Amino acid sequence: TEKNTKKILLLPGDGIGPEVFGPVRDILEHLVTSGHVRLEWEEGLIGGIATDRTGLPLPPDTIEKADRCDAVLLGAVGGPKYDALPYEKRPERALLGIREHLGAFANLRPARLFPELAGSSTLKPEIISDLDLMVVRELTGGIYFGKPRGIVTDQGVRRGINTETYTEPEIARIMRVAFDLARTRRKKVTSVDKANVLESSVLWREVAVSVHKEYPDVELSHMYVDNAAMQLVRNPKQFDVLVTGNLFGDILSDEAAQLTGSIGMLASASIGGKTGLYEPIHGSAPDIAGKDIANPLAMILSLALLFRYSLQREDLAGVLEQSVQNVLKEGYRTTDIQGAGTKKIVGTREMGSLVFHE
Numbered sequence: 413t414e415k416n417t418k419k420i421l422l423l424p425g426d427g428i429g430p431e432v433f434g435p436v437r438d439i440l441e442h443l444v445t446s447g448h449v450r451l452e453w454e455e456g457l458i459g460g461i462a463t464d465r466t467g468l469p470l471p472p473d474t475i476e477k478a479d480r481c482d483a484v485l486l487g488a489v490g491g492p493k494y495d496a497l498p499y500e501k502r503p504e505r506a507l508l509g510i511r512e513h514l515g516a517f518a519n520l521r522p523a524r525l526f527p528e529l530a531g532s533s534t535l536k537p538e539i540i541s542d543l544d545l546m547v548v549r550e551l552t553g554g555i556y557f558g559k560p561r562g563i564v565t566d567q568g569v570r571r572g573i574n575t576e577t578y579t580e581p582e583i584a585r586i587m588r589v590a591f592d593l594a595r596t597r598r599k600k601v602t603s604v605d606k607a608n609v610l611e612s613s614v615l616w617r618e619v620a621v622s623v624h625k626e627y628p629d630v631e632l633s634h635m636y637v638d639n640a641a642m643q644l645v646r647n648p649k650q651f652d653v654l655v656t657g658n659l660f661g662d663i664l665s666d667e668a669a670q671l672t673g674s675i676g677m678l679a680s681a682s683i684g685g686k687t688g689l690y691e692p693i694h695g696s697a698p699d700i701a702g703k704d705i706a707n708p709l710a711m712i713l714s715l716a717l718l719f720r721y722s723l724q725r726e727d728l729a730g731v732l733e734q735s736v737q738n739v740l741k742e743g744y745r746t747t748d749i750q751g752a753g754t755k756k757i758v759g760t761r762e763m764g765s766l767v768f769h770e
């Protein structure tokens with residue numbers, strides 16, 4: 413391996429994961445053979461397919477490969493075939509496992525409306541035109557990891573337990589990610605919590621205020637999560653960067669995603685550790701898997717984020733995002749984004765090759 417050659421790990425996973433990876437490989441081949449980037453990649457198993465072949469959803473081999481790479485690109489995991497498995501063997505366990513292993517504590521979900529798709533949102537065009545917000549979700553703490561957890565039986569009554577917990581350093585580092593991002597955008601951070609009820613949120617708010625002192629050029633405001641859920645559909649353009657904990661972020665980022673139309677368009681980046689993890693926000697879509705109709709654009713836009721945040725290649729990220737926009741402008745649509753402006757419905761492979769040939 414030459415110095416300066418970056419290495420990435422491809423983890424297609426289950427369902428439509430392998431389908432939407434087709435275009436990704438073509439784009440990588442093209443960028444490498446045309447000399448735009450020095451890059452090598454290898455492939456690994458994750459999710460149900462990994463359980464099928466190795467007995468584990470996140471095999472040690474995949475972890476080792478991830479450790480020697482500069483970034484990981486993941487498709488999706490899961491499917492009805494695996495729903496009856498115990499939690500430790502479930503494909504979804506691998507998602508938490510790899511995020512935790514990579515230390516990728518900051519999940520970035522850009523929700524940006526491509527103007528060509530304004531008609532495919534359920535919201536009025538004037539509410540969402542030019543929408544461009546970023547949800548920053550804390551990904552490795554909070555109630556998804558807090559202890560104690562479990563189901564206990566207490567005097568014959570079963571009780572389910574989860575614990576919301578955040579330490580000051582965990583809050584401070586996610587705040588810095590949000591403020592740094594805001595500096596590259598419109599310099600506004602909204603921190604979302606439930607400080608009127610939860611002590612973990614009281615601390616969240618205090619730490620937000622104290623880290624903000626390092627960023628006097630960025631505006632900070634606070635919002636309770638229930639109000640934030642409402643404001644996101646009432647007037648989403650008031651937001652630039654929204655920063656919040658794991659559970660609230662899971663919910664609000666899906667809500668923000670829907671503003672822009674289709675789940676098939678939205679990418680995410682999980683950063684903060686040694687190695688960044690990039691994935692579309694959609695799942696394995698078993699209902700459409702194997703039919704060559706899945707939208708590959710979320711996957712391609714995830715590759716763009718990989719170029720931006722892990723390889724510091726803003727130029728290539730921009731090229732990919734622009735060619736996605738051009739293809740939409742020309743009227744090509746997968747079925748999930750058809751609507752006003754559609755000239756031709758295309759499948760996964762054709763959509764991928766259109767972006768690739770831009």
Ligand code: NAI
Nearest residue numbers: 488489490491675676694695696697698699700706707748
């Ligand atoms: P899903 O995101 O897979 O599908 C929801 C709906 O959106 C389906 O109707 C699907 O056909 C459609 N859809 C999703 N991606 C699309 C694309 N690229 N193009 C066109 N349409 C698309 O979520 P669902 O149905 O709740 O979960 C299915 C499986 O995926 C489950 O096993 C779930 O646990 C897993 N899952 C995995 C995730 C991941 O790997 N990050 C995230 C969410 C769910």
Ligand code: MG
Nearest residue numbers: 662663665666
């Ligand atoms: Mg979710």
